[in-house]
Amino acid sequence: MSTEQETPTVGIWQVFSTVFVRDLRIAFSSWSEGLNPLLFFVLVVSLFPLGIGPDPRLLSSIGPGVIWVSALLAMLMSLDGLFAADHRDGTLEQWVLSGQPLSIIALAKVCTHWVRSGLPLVLMSPLLGVFLNLPTTALPVLVVSLLLGTMILSLVGAIGSALTLTVKQGGVLLALLVLPLSVPVLIFGAAAVQAVVEQREALGQLALLGGGVMGALALAPVGIAAALRVGVSSGD
Amino acid sequence: MFKWIHKFGSPPFVYGFSKALSPWIGLASLGLFAWGLYLGLVKAPPDYEQGEVYRIMYVHVPAAWMSMFVYVVMAISSAVFIIWRMKLADAVAEASAFIGASFTFLALVTGSIWGRPTWGTWWEWDARLTSELVLLFLYLGYIALRSAIEHPQSGARAAAILAIVGVVNIPIIHFSVEWWNSLHQPASITRADGPTMHISMIIPLFVMLGAFQLYYAHHLLVKLRVVMLERDRRTKWVAERVQNGKL
Numbered sequence: 324m325s326t327e328q329e330t331p332t333v334g335i336w337q338v339f340s341t342v343f344v345r346d347l348r349i350a351f352s353s354w355s356e357g358l359n360p361l362l363f364f365v366l367v368v369s370l371f372p373l374g375i376g377p378d379p380r381l382l383s384s385i386g387p388g389v390i391w392v393s394a395l396l397a398m399l400m401s402l403d404g405l406f407a408a409d410h411r412d413g414t415l416e417q418w419v420l421s422g423q424p425l426s427i428i429a430l431a432k433v434c435t436h437w438v439r440s441g442l443p444l445v446l447m448s449p450l451l452g453v454f455l456n457l458p459t460t461a462l463p464v465l466v467v468s469l470l471l472g473t474m475i476l477s478l479v480g481a482i483g484s485a486l487t488l489t490v491k492q493g494g495v496l497l498a499l500l501v502l503p504l505s506v507p508v509l510i511f512g513a514a515a516v517q518a519v520v521e522q523r524e525a526l527g528q529l530a531l532l533g534g535g536v537m538g539a540l541a542l543a544p545v546g547i548a549a550a551l552r553v554g555v556s557s558g559d
Numbered sequence: 560m561f562k563w564i565h566k567f568g569s570p571p572f573v574y575g576f577s578k579a580l581s582p583w584i585g586l587a588s589l590g591l592f593a594w595g596l597y598l599g600l601v602k603a604p605p606d607y608e609q610g611e612v613y614r615i616m617y618v619h620v621p622a623a624w625m626s627m628f629v630y631v632v633m634a635i636s637s638a639v640f641i642i643w644r645m646k647l648a649d650a651v652a653e654a655s656a657f658i659g660a661s662f663t664f665l666a667l668v669t670g671s672i673w674g675r676p677t678w679g680t681w682w683e684w685d686a687r688l689t690s691e692l693v694l695l696f697l698y699l700g701y702i703a704l705r706s707a708i709e710h711p712q713s714g715a716r717a718a719a720i721l722a723i724v725g726v727v728n729i730p731i732i733h734f735s736v737e738w739w740n741s742l743h744q745p746a747s748i749t750r751a752d753g754p755t756m757h758i759s760m761i762i763p764l765f766v767m768l769g770a771f772q773l774y775y776a777h778h779l780l781v782k783l784r785v786v787m788l789e790r791d792r793r794t795k796w797v798a799e800r801v802q803n804g805k806l
Contacts, residue, residue, distance in 0.1 A: 507735035557713030
């Protein structure tokens with residue numbers, strides 16, 4: 324046994340990229356599962372005209388809100404069980420024990436979650452904007468607002484997902500924890516699009532969302548890591 | 560200092576302290592309630608715009624203040640619990656959650672009743688009412704999370720993290736809701752809180768706030784005893800108290 328062997332020093336970036344690449348591989352190996360949130364998003368948005376009526380003016384006035392609420396729910400759906408598989412097979416425990424910064428590992432997990440759940444919604448959103456008769460000038464703002472907003476939702480939602488790690492059937496509880504916290508994202512995201520629809524400036528709302536991304540990036544990983552530690556230690 | 564915390568934070572001491580103090584605080588609270596309600600409902604003059612209706616303020620405003628105060632208490636004691644692993648702090652947070660949710664609910668209901676004659680509707684998406692509603696959800700999430708996790712200690716720590724995350728978010732939520740409201744409903748509500756309140760209307764408000772604070776303190780002390788008995792039911796000091804008939 325070569326106990327004298329030096330333990331290689333691992334940089335933060337290496338920790339991040341290792342977990343990120345591993346998770347992306349897992350995500351792509353079961354890509355059909357990863358498309359569920361996107362399907363849900365498209366389905367919910369296309370149900371609204373059926374429930375409300377096909378009046379184009381009405382649709383374009385409620386469109387931003389409908390798309391945003393549907394995106395929020397789709398993100399929420401994808402958050403359920405974000406850490407569950409890693410918790411079940413012991414990977415999470417190894418991460419906690421590894422001595423590497425857990426918040427960086429958590430951040431990598433969140434980034435993959437965003438790539439597989441948030442990004443498809445962002446890419447699909449212009450099409451749904453057209454569905455709901457949004458003016459074409461509003462579509463870029465819709466994309467940018469969802470791009471920033473889904474990042475915040477991934478980060479904040481992961482805290483809730485980590486907190487409900489050991490809860491069986493934690494879906495409704497997760498919604499109860501995450502939805503109140505995502506009120507500001509919904510308000511500013513939908514308002515940005517609404518502003519363009521009403522031919523006003525949307526830069527302020529987008530800037531606030533950008534600020535939200537920065538704040539969440541700085542604070543949320545710490546919260547996620549703390550919550551994961553609690554979840555892992557309760558398994559005795 | 561830690562020795563000091565250890566002694567005065569120990570369950571037997573706090574139990575005795577709470578038992579000796581809580582009846583007096585309860586009595587003081589009752590006295591303030593009687594005085595405040597008399598001042599508010601009888602002595603204070605009717606509002607020149609709202610008439611007698613505004614008197615619901617003497618329940619509504621203290622309840623709304625308390626709903627936020629209790630959440631801050633909960634978050635601070637959660638932080639103390641997370642940082643120093645002080646179990647008493649967690650017991651304070653647990654004992655506060657339900658009463659805080661009740662204050663929030665009371666503020667919402669009285670706000671709704673007040674809204675009916677003054678705004679002409681039971682529910683207005685007024686910024687403050689909406690923030691209170693979100694606050695109620697935060698409280699319910701805290702209670703639900705704590706009870707959903709089987710292992711009591713990890714339930715306590717998970718709930719504490721949630722309380723801290725919530726208190727970071729509350730200002731952001733409040734600000735965003737206010738901004739959202741001013742955007743969607745420009746000055747459609749004439750919120751008739753008048754230019755400035757007369758002193759004879761303000762004094763009862765503060766008396767009522769004192770009554771609410773003392774009521775919370777009383778409730779907290781009693782609930783703390785329940786929480787401590789439940790947690791320490793297998794320890795010696797509880798057994799001794801049961802034997803001596805001094806529960």
